[in-house]
Amino acid sequence: MSDFKPKIVAFCCYYCAYAAADVAGSLRVQYAPEVRLVEIPCSGRIDPVVILKTFEEGADGVYVAGCLEGDCHFLKGNIRARQRVNYVQKILGELGIDPERLAMYNLSGAQGGRFAQIANEFTEKIKKLGPSPLRGR
């Protein structure tokens, strides 16, 4: 259990979370190495199928990170993303997967520290939840 190394996929909007990861980098803010970024042009691009597939492939946790509410580069993409995340959480619940394994975060492109904090927080949470029931299927 203790040496469980979860695999976490973060779908990150290019305009905020991806930029924040860069800021974290240039400030050398250290964070948990379990997170892998997938860049998308806007959190609004995310769709339920992609998220579900990601779990199916074996991800222990997934989160979507978009701009602060009201700050979306494409006006409202992050609001849509949140709706979809909520929707998929419900499905996960129905499938017997802890909906906590999926999350939506908002942050700005300058918040390098916040990016790291999210990565740590979420990794911690997934570590507590243990490997995904779909892992190694």
Place this chain on the structure above:
Amino acid sequence: MVVGGGIAGMQAASDLAESGFFVYLITSDDSLGGRMARLDKTFPTNECSMCLLGPRMTGSLNESNINLLTRAKLTQLEGEAGNFTAVVERQPRYVDEARCTGCGLCADTCPIEVKDEFNGELSKRKAVYKQFPQAVPNKYAIDIENCIRCMKCTRVCSAGAIDHQQQSEILNINIGAVILAPGFESFNAQQLGEYGLGYYSNVVSNIQFERMLSSTGPTGGHIYRPSDGAVPKQVAFIQCVGSRDCRKGYGNEYCSAVCCMASVKEAIIIKEHKPETEIVIFYLDMRAFGKNFDRYVNRAVGQGIKLQRSLISSVKEDPITGNLSLSYCDKGQVLTEEFDMVVLGAGVQPPKSAGELAKAAGIELNQFGFAKTSYSNPVETTRAGVFAAGGFIGPRDIPETVVSGSAAAAAAAELLSAARGVSSREIKYPEEKILSSEQARVGVFVCCCGSNIAGVVDVSEVVKYASGLPGVAGAWKFTYSCSQESLQKLKEIIHEFHLNRIVVAACSIRTHLPLFRNALREAGLNQYYLEMANIRDQCSWVHRDYPEEATAKAKDLVAMAVGKVRHHRPLYLKPVQVVQKALVVGGGIAGITAALSLAEQDYQVYLIERQESLGGMLNQLYLPQDGIKPRELIEKKIHAVKSHPNIRVYKNAELINVSGRIGDFQSKIKVEKTTIELKHGVVVIAAGCREGNIKEYMYGEDKRVITRLEMEEFLSSGNNSLVKTVVFIQCAGSRQEGREYCSRTCCGQTVRQALALKELNEDVNIYVLYRDMRTYGFMESEYRRAREKGVIFVNYQPDSPPDLQGGYNGINIKVKDPSSRSNLELTADLVVLASPAVPAEGLDKLAGLLKIPVNEDGFLVETHAKLAPLDVPTPGVFICGSAHSPQNINEVIAQAKGAAARAAGVLSKSHLLAGGPVAKVNQEKCAACVTCVRLCPYGVPYIGSKNVAEISPVQCQGCGTCAGACPNKAITLEHYRSEQLIEKVRAMFNMEVARSE
């Protein structure tokens, strides 16, 4: 040439580059960004300033028609408009920009620490440094004054970028026009010792406070008291520090126009962090005159931020606790309150270098030291061919700065229209190989970034691992992938190994994607056959203590990139033809100015006006502004329009239908009884505003109560022998429920009207009953002049407005005067109401035709309140003038010119490139459910003639919202297709399985 790398300079440069000019962008700083880079968020939307700025800065750097020179100054300008020779002096940076990778090793080893000016001296930086983490170009620089030449940096820099011997360079550059945009700087509040900045630790200036709020600032975005690191519980803001002060040496006479809103913003941000914080803003007039500003202030008040009308005499520090006490006067009582922290709302002033720059460029400055520009062309300086933009013209916020940047670009383009495209760089690429049928042969290039990556990640192992991945034809290791040398090598390898997909595992796509895409094009590959894996910023830099995990992660990231790139498709940007003509709707000053600018830039313009004559509201304004009479101005312009061969005017005309898309619109126009069809590439909406109705203050009941427009008429008759007492009532019909905004133009107009009355007859008694005198910027001097002439200004509260009673001798007015704690009873011969400016009749309908949203107040909504104030979500449509929000004439003119520049960006091209990573509808799958039509933030999808959704690749912005939402999965977002994303994720798990086997 554009001088100044702030937002004004970047806007001007990119507008010019966009419309076919080659631009030298020179800035004295190490990085682009200017003041905006120092801000945390921006009012009134509270958006992150850096998020807005970042893409702008990289955009300017990567634009092939912009040549950026940092640490550079204009020292001489010879020749004349159209043909100048600019002498530019480049100060050495001591770091070779071409070699530096921005790794920061030099700064890590540098032993010298100095106060960081960028952070308001609240933190330290090294002698070799980068101004801020997101600096563009992402290169270090040496502050030679503090450098002790220990050469530690030289030793550690494996890129060999450090060069202490660098000399300054003098460049002679041949150019056609110059735009000066050196911005403004903050007033140094330390000059006012009574506030204790620099003496009391817990007093900070607003710009220092912005740095504290910023997550990349000295406190990482947390608000701590400098004295003891405690979280402040009571914070006071003091306004008008160094502004609105007529004394020499104590600041400036004008109003700095941004500090009121900046403080409200900073207060709101504190509340967001810590809602329990008690905040008081001590102010004199809350100058919330801009679009949506009053709402913003009301929101702040709603959150419990207290606005206290009273300026502060001095700040006192408790030497033990570090707390600060302020005394202020309220309702005849002097009260003292203690705060843990005080923020000074310091004003702005011309940059120190303004005088030098003006001399070099041969222009005059105004009495306050800003660029002297004309009211009728706010970006034109006193020298032909030299224009000004941004804060250098006078205090202004970001959107107005952006507008003036565009306007200056338009002015320069008018001058140089013959030279368009002559020196712009058109890069020729080899013919692309057609590879769609071929098997993927992926080449993986893993970067060491000196030791930035290699120091943590085992690069050789990653290379080995990568070469074993499915579809990979080979993997290579580069010390610095981005060096010219490596790029050359990359192209050779592509040819040698017949690679057709490329993965570069290095740093951020935000900075390096354009570079590598370009390399692919040069190698004859489609630029979309590239994927980058960020194993530096997202890996080696942030997992320094776990080299093994970092290596594993780097492998995964590479595998993921390979997984995705195998499914990349070539994307082609297809040229679509542009009808190089413009349609301008509205024949007021805005429409006319935009039309003239476009016509001067050699485009055909259709100008439609629904009334019988051109001119709009300006026909009703009489008093001169800054020496210019609106009626004369408009007559001159109307004449110019009529005689311009490129402009076709339709009067009594109305737009009834628009179809098509950017570059190719078709419009139907009803002119009297006939309908005309016009084809054009862009639309500029300049439908203006009008005077709104007033229900209050006996208007309509008593003839002696008139509106400010009627007052203009009255003054133009020049006959006021009978009036002895005139009372002006401000905000009549503005800033109240249902019209929760400021009409912006009235306070200034009232002051002008009062002065004009005094001019006619010195003995006339004038009272102005106001809520906040919003004579922002240089208008403050006129406000002062009116007081000097004896005009009495009485501050009334909205809950006890003036009470009017008609009488035989005049109108009797009762009003409370807080400054004397008495009730004034006035008898007026004339009452003038500051009537509201409301959107033009039918603006909502017009907006509907073009799919432009309108706000609660009925004005048009721009794409982005800060950085795209003249664009609307519908591509190819631009807005300007009072249809955007109430404005003064000079501001309208700037907007109109700016809109012309934006429009010219489209019209200058014979073809637009459409496509790339945009949404595409699979018509078979579409069920016409209109989900996409509803959700697209730009209103692009529509249900077409085949009863399925259609998305124009020219208009689509590529956000993918529709693709994510389409219930039938009929929409794909190219380059981010679901299968691509899924393959990307799968790659990381497949390999894990493989490894455990």
Place this chain on the structure above:
Amino acid sequence: MKYSYYPGCSLCSTASEYNLSTEAICSKLDIQLIEIPDWNCCGATSAHSASAYLAVALPLRNLILAEAMGLDMVVPCAACYHWQRVAHNEVINKTPVGQRANEDLAKIMGRGYHGTLKTKHIMEVLLQDQVLELLPRKLIKPLNKIKLAAYYGCLMLRPADVVAFDNAEQPNSIDRLAQALGAETVRWSAKVDCCGGSFTLAESGVVQKLTADIVSAAKRGGAEAIVTACPLCQANLDSRQKENENQMPVFYITELVGVALGMPEARKWFKKHIVNPVPMLEKYNLL
């Protein structure tokens, strides 16, 4: 260094210790002071409230006398300094009052004011480089880091365009000199607050509050004593502290210079203080 010297009325009565200490230290520091013969009262805090003319004409007479001596004038009293500077300014700026006063005085005295005189506060004189260089060599009893609150009051620094030789809001001249003497000065923010000196007699209630605020601010800053360069301030702060409170000595800066220079006559000056500073100085072995 040679100056004409205007002691002013206070220094000849209530503040004679300021006068004595000024004269004593100046001669020690090679500063020669020659009292202006037959000088008159500058009108102080009263003349201006009766007549703007008087407030200029009275000090103007002194300026004329000093100008005739051909020596820059030194003034230790902040109020006298203030009014003398105001009169100078009114004349050189040719204001109606200044012009009229000058014309009248030319008639009365047979000589008008030509505006060539430089009027300096004693602090300016003491802070000259030459003096500061000399000082360490003559320092016999460095002030042992005693904690002082340097108090400037109003008239010495306001209005800034007429009088201030120091930063009007965050002055440091007294601090600097005190530090040069080996004392420490505390951080406090009542340095330029008004003590109400002008109506100490008529409205003692008001003055009581003002002085109490200043003294308590000094205490809060950690000071053991206050140091001033104005007889009105000193008298007010010295005499209005409540008896049952922990009282704080109020020095003239010149007295402290004298102490640091090891002048035995200092004890005599302190006899005139209401709050006796001797115990404190003795505690630190300075007397």
Place this chain on the structure above:
Amino acid sequence: MEQVSLAEDLAKETGQKTNTCFSCMKCSGGCPISFASDLKTHEVIRLVNLNQLDRLLNCKTIWLCAFCKTCKQRCPNDIDASLVMDWLKSKALELGVTPAMPNIPIMYQTFLRSVEKLGRVYEAGWIGTYKIKTKTYTKDFKLGLKMLGKRKIKLVPGRIKNYQHIRKIFASARLGMKCRKEIK
């Protein structure tokens, strides 16, 4: 409403342009005697601009002003309220309005009388006269004794040589006041 403008008169005689005041209240917030004054500094300025002489001449503030110039130092419109107060004081005396704080003008007058007579201030003399006039013998009595004890107050008056000069200056000053009345 009065015909002549107080603000204009005052500007002519003191150079203070009170009507440039925009009621920022800095002066009042920084005024050391605000706790004791009835009108706050900015209100004095305001009432000048509103021509309300009565309220001004009958207020305490003009007498209480300590002439500390804090207001002038910080006024963004460079108004020296202390000079406005002075002007109003002389106006009150000139028009025979009973001062709201009678002791203060008496103090000033006794002081000046001493100066007029001797050319310098004779403390024991003027303080004594002041106390007799204001019937405040007992006030500050203890302090007075203490000061005498410390020989802070001299008992023997001295007079300057050319005291005639001073008398002439005072005479011109009186003439000046008359002038002002006549101009009106």
